[in-house]
Amino acid sequence: MEVFDAELFAIEKAFEMAWKNKQLNTEKIWIFSDSQAAIKRLKNSNLQAGQYYVQLIRKWAEKLQNSYIQIQLE
Numbered sequence: 001m002e003v004f005d006a007e008l009f010a011i012e013k014a015f016e017m018a019w020k021n022k023q024l025n026t027e028k029i030w031i032f033s034d035s036q037a038a039i040k041r042l043k044n045s046n047l048q049a050g051q052y053y054v055q056l057i058r059k060w061a062e063k064l065q066n067s068y069i070q071i072q073l074e
Helices: 003-021 036-043 051-066
Strands: 028-031 070-073
Touching: 003 028, 003 036, 003 051, 036 051, 051 070
Parallel strands: 028 070
Antiparallel strands: none
8 A cells, every 4th residue: 555545544534433433513523634645635536546545535524514514624
């Protein structure tokens, strides 16, 4: 696994943990990453690198937002 994929994997696991540990009164979830490349990759849907993890992250984000939880990835 390359470092880039590992960064996306870690972000995906953070989303999974956030989903499993959310509470009824959870309004916002902040996920921090020091990988600018991974964050930029999540914002650009045209690139193919890391596509598997990007799709998983987007599914988690959609599930959380459907639960009226605001997501911030920094």
